[in-house]
Amino acid sequence: xxxxxxxxxxxxxxxxxxxxxxxxxxxxxxxxxxxxxxxxxxxxxxxxxxxxxxxxxxxxxxxxxxxxxxxxxxxxxxxxxxxxxxxxxxxxxxxxxxxxxxxxxxxxxxxxxxxxxxxxxxxxxxxxxxxxxxxxxxxxxxxxxxxxxxxxxxxxxxxxxxxxxxxxxxxxx
Numbered sequence: 001x002x003x004x005x006x007x008x009x010x011x012x013x014x015x016x017x018x019x020x021x022x023x024x025x026x027x028x029x030x031x032x033x034x035x036x037x038x039x040x041x042x043x044x045x046x047x048x049x050x051x052x053x054x055x056x057x058x059x060x061x062x063x064x065x066x067x068x069x070x071x072x073x074x075x076x077x078x079x080x081x082x083x084x085x086x087x088x089x090x091x092x093x094x095x096x097x098x099x100x101x102x103x104x105x106x107x108x109x110x111x112x113x114x115x116x117x118x119x120x121x122x123x124x125x126x127x128x129x130x131x132x133x134x135x136x137x138x139x140x141x142x143x144x145x146x147x148x149x150x151x152x153x154x155x156x157x158x159x160x161x162x163x164x165x166x167x168x169x170x171x172x173x
Contacts, residue, residue: 014039016097017076018089018155019067025084026061032082033067038075041068043104045114045160062114063158068101089155097155103137104151107162110136117150117161126169133164137172 021029030042043062048055065086069076076088091097107114110132123139126149138149147166152159 013072014070015072015094016091016101017069017071018091018097019069019076019079019085020087020089021065021067022084022086023065026065026067029067029079029082029084032084033069033079036075036078038079039070041070041101041105043108062104062116062160063153063156066156068097091155097153099137100151100153104153104160106136107133107151107160112162114151114160114162117148117152117159119152119157119159123150125172127172128164128168129170131165131168133162133168136162136164138162140166140169 019029026042030040033040044059045062046057046059049058050056069079079085080088112133123141125137126140127137128134128149133149136149138151140149147163149162149164149169150159151162
């Protein structure tokens with residue numbers, strides 16, 4: 001359900017870059033990076049699509065138009081030469097995006113059903129304290145309705161959500 005290379009301890013010359021791809025080029029960019037053994041992350045989610053009377057399950061990018069590259073500046077600009085990118089977005093807060101992507105990766109590894117969700121600027125940060133989602137951190141819309149955990153990427157202004165039992169959540173400061 002994901003196109004990715006395992007995350008290794010950060011090296012001094014590697015950092016996260018957000019690759020804004022041209023339309024429908026996310027998987028091609030991820031394949032290119034995989035062939036060159038460049039660490040990247042392309043979260044995919046499964047959706048049902050109807051083609052006439054046929055029903056098909058397809059894997060679509062969780063964040064359409066974006067692939068996350070963890071590498072050097074040279075690797076990012078090498079990818080730019082493929083003409084599959086619209087832009088390379090440098091990440092200023094490396095620890096923030098690392099936290100956000102690791103939570104999305106954790107949700108995917110546990111095969112949690114995710115769906116698109118509106119991005120929230122304000123919210124309450126929480127962590128799941130027990131169960132199969134233990135350790136997952138995200139944001140809930142408010143303290144009264146805690147059944148949906150939002151995993152968002154601030155830099156893109158996009159988010160996905162996961163259903164969770166509100167009684168398993170602990171509010172983080």
